[in-house]
Amino acid sequence: MLKFKSEISKINDVVRIKIDVPYGVKFVCNYIFEVNGKKVIIDSGLNMGNWSKVFFTTLAENGYSISDVDYCIITHIHTDHIGLIKKFKKKNPELKLLMHDITHRILKWETDKTKADEYREEAIKVANLMIKYGISEKQGKRVVEFLTLWPKYLQYQEPDQLIHDGEIILSNLKIIWTPGHSFGHICIFDKKKGYLFSGDHILSRITPHIGNFVISSALRNEFEDQHFDNILNHYLKSLEKIDNLDPKIIFPAHQDVIYEPHKRIQEIQEHHENRLNEILAILQDKTLTPFAISQIHFGMELDEINSFMALSEILGHLIYLEYQNKVEKVEKNGKYYFQRI
Numbered sequence: 001m002l003k004f005k006s007e008i009s010k011i012n013d014v015v016r017i018k019i020d021v022p023y024g025v026k027f028v029c030n031y032i033f034e035v036n037g038k039k040v041i042i043d044s045g046l047n048m049g050n051w052s053k054v055f056f057t058t059l060a061e062n063g064y065s066i067s068d069v070d071y072c073i074i075t076h077i078h079t080d081h082i083g084l085i086k087k088f089k090k091k092n093p094e095l096k097l098l099m100h101d102i103t104h105r106i107l108k109w110e111t112d113k114t115k116a117d118e119y120r121e122e123a124i125k126v127a128n129l130m131i132k133y134g135i136s137e138k139q140g141k142r143v144v145e146f147l148t149l150w151p152k153y154l155q156y157q158e159p160d161q162l163i164h165d166g167e168i169i170l171s172n173l174k175i176i177w178t179p180g181h182s183f184g185h186i187c188i189f190d191k192k193k194g195y196l197f198s199g200d201h202i203l204s205r206i207t208p209h210i211g212n213f214v215i216s217s218a219l220r221n222e223f224e225d226q227h228f229d230n231i232l233n234h235y236l237k238s239l240e241k242i243d244n245l246d247p248k249i250i251f252p253a254h255q256d257v258i259y260e261p262h263k264r265i266q267e268i269q270e271h272h273e274n275r276l277n278e279i280l281a282i283l284q285d286k287t288l289t290p291f292a293i294s295q296i297h298f299g300m301e302l303d304e305i306n307s308f309m310a311l312s313e314i315l316g317h318l319i320y321l322e323y324q325n326k327v328e329k330v331e332k333n334g335k336y337y338f339q340r341i
Contacts, residue, residue, distance in 0.1 A: 102184030
């Protein structure tokens with residue numbers, strides 16, 4: 001069984017619970033704080049191994065309990081953020097669970113066993129597209145395995161309240177819809193204190209993965225006119241929304257608390273601008289598949305999962321450049337290539 005280490009600390013008037021996760025980001029953070037006499041927790045952690053036992057034990061040993069929490073706000077659908085919602089509600093039926101409408105719709109779809117075949121079909125569509133973008137059919141099968149693995153760690157729990165962009169919770173917490181890393185991703189902004197709880201939208205040392213999602217055809221069709229294939233554009237616009245709020249401190253779900261939010265946001269914007277320019281440089285006088293570009297940009301020593309993530313990241317940037325009419329996609333022998341215009 002996986003064993004996880006924990007750490008709890010207080011930053012200003014916010015309690016941070018930091019616990020290991022078994023993949024690249026190393027650990028995930030949940031935050032507990034008080035707003036207008038109500039205790040709020042951001043996200044519900046991971047449902048894997050003994051993670052939940054470590055989480056609840058860590059709380060108890062430091063004088064905290066889910067029974068004392070009034071609200072749980074979920075930032076997005078990923079397993080290390082939404083894993084324990086069912087256990088939270090079981091331990092505290094009075095706790096109000098809040099999540100964005102899109103996150104709820106994806107969660108309901110991914111956890112509905114009668115929709116398992118439909119989910120797998122959508123995952124196969126993504127994999128087949130990746131094959132056209134340059135990976136092998138064998139790698140495509142592994143992509144399907146990867147995409148269909150994560151929903152197995154999710155459990156459905158009906159939210160007490162669906163939330164949307166711009167809504168105010170407890171008279172002070174503003175909900176900011178920030179699609180990019182996840183379709184339904186939100187940040188939570190404490191207007192009075194200037195605190196931003198950023199989930200995976202803004203991290204202190206790395207940039208979150210920006211790529212394609214497995215979503216239902218119904219949801220895709222509903223948002224077709226918003227061009228969510230151009231996900232990097234949505235992410236960059238979301239960054240601007242956060243910067244305009246002028247937060248004083250950012251509390252991310254991974255890595256370190258950010259005390260210079262504007263500076264960090266600028267760094268992330270510059271990072272993506274540099275990557276766009278590097279991709280254009282790679283395509284100077286060349287026509288390449290996105291997978292070939294990802295191997296040049298990120299190297300060829302990545303494992304399977306990170307190789308897929310790298311391709312997804314490159315695609316996000318290529319599609320952004322395509323919308324800017326700086327590159328174009330051409331099809332040759334069943335594969336998609338990109339070239340500069």
